[in-house]
Amino acid sequence: MMVLKRKIGQAFHLGDDIRITVVDVQNGRHVRFGIEAPVEIPVHRMEIYELIQNENRAASDGNALAWFSGNSNEESNNE
Amino acid sequence: MNKALKQTGQHEEEAPPFNFPQGMAGFPEAKKFSFIYSGHGDIACMQSVDHPEASLLITLWDENRLGASPSLTREQVSCLNLASGQHPLWMLVLNPFADSAWVTANVRAPVAINMEARIGVQCIQTDPDLELRYHWIPQPDQII
Numbered sequence: 557m558m559v560l561k562r563k564i565g566q567a568f569h570l571g572d573d574i575r576i577t578v579v580d581v582q583n584g585r586h587v588r589f590g591i592e593a594p595v596e597i598p599v600h601r602m603e604i605y606e607l608i609q610n611e612n613r614a615a616s617d618g619n620a621l622a623w624f625s626g627n628s629n630e631e632s633n634n635e
Numbered sequence: 636m637n638k639a640l641k642q643t644g645q646h647e648e649e650a651p652p653f654n655f656p657q658g659m660a661g662f663p664e665a666k667k668f669s670f671i672y673s674g675h676g677d678i679a680c681m682q683s684v685d686h687p688e689a690s691l692l693i694t695l696w697d698e699n700r701l702g703a704s705p706s707l708t709r710e711q712v713s714c715l716n717l718a719s720g721q722h723p724l725w726m727l728v729l730n731p732f733a734d735s736a737w738v739t740a741n742v743r744a745p746v747a748i749n750m751e752a753r754i755g756v757q758c759i760q761t762d763p764d765l766e767l768r769y770h771w772i773p774q775p776d777q778i779i
């Protein structure tokens with residue numbers, strides 16, 4: 557892992573398009589970042605993003621289409 | 636509800652896929668999805684054109700059960716290419732594999748779609764009270 561030391565107000569780049577600025581450090585424990593990135597780059601807190609990644613993979617599981625094919629007729633019969 | 640799902644237009648084989656510029660969480664390289672809808676019921680299937688292993692069941696956001704749909708951030712509006720005052724179609728990703736009795740819905744990360752531009756974004760919500768596995772419908776074999 558690359559480790560960089562930055563002061564409040566200083567920034568670093570990830571490639572050409574992403575700039576991350578240290579906005580504030582609160583109580584020596586919480587760091588606030590300002591993130592500028594293209595709209596096609598999703599920016600999320602890691603723990604939340606990993607939760608959704610895992611849930612999407614579980615929901616897909618390679619069988620969602622088979623489940624749909626097997627149940628769409630049954631679903632319509634129950635309407 | 637059926638009418639809204641039919642709007643995805645994927646009943647017509649030549650309909651162009653929907654573009655997901657951010658991909659879907661867990662499938663970052665899957666950017667183009669086709670929607671498959673049988674013409675019946677409330678569930679459709681979105682499948683990546685380039686990575687067919689990425690296939691997800693979806694249904695429409697139900698305001699009667701969940702309340703108003705989420706707000707979009709400025710970045711999401713921009714990514715969806717929504718005009719001022721234009722609203723997206725909100726959908727939920729369903730998980731039929733997590734619970735033996737229920738098909739669950741991911742209310743924490745609904746999908747917003749600009750139907751005109753055919754652009755979609757999965758909008759992850761930060762509210763921890765929103766359920767990852769909301770009991771949506773009973774499993775078909777549980778329906779008597």
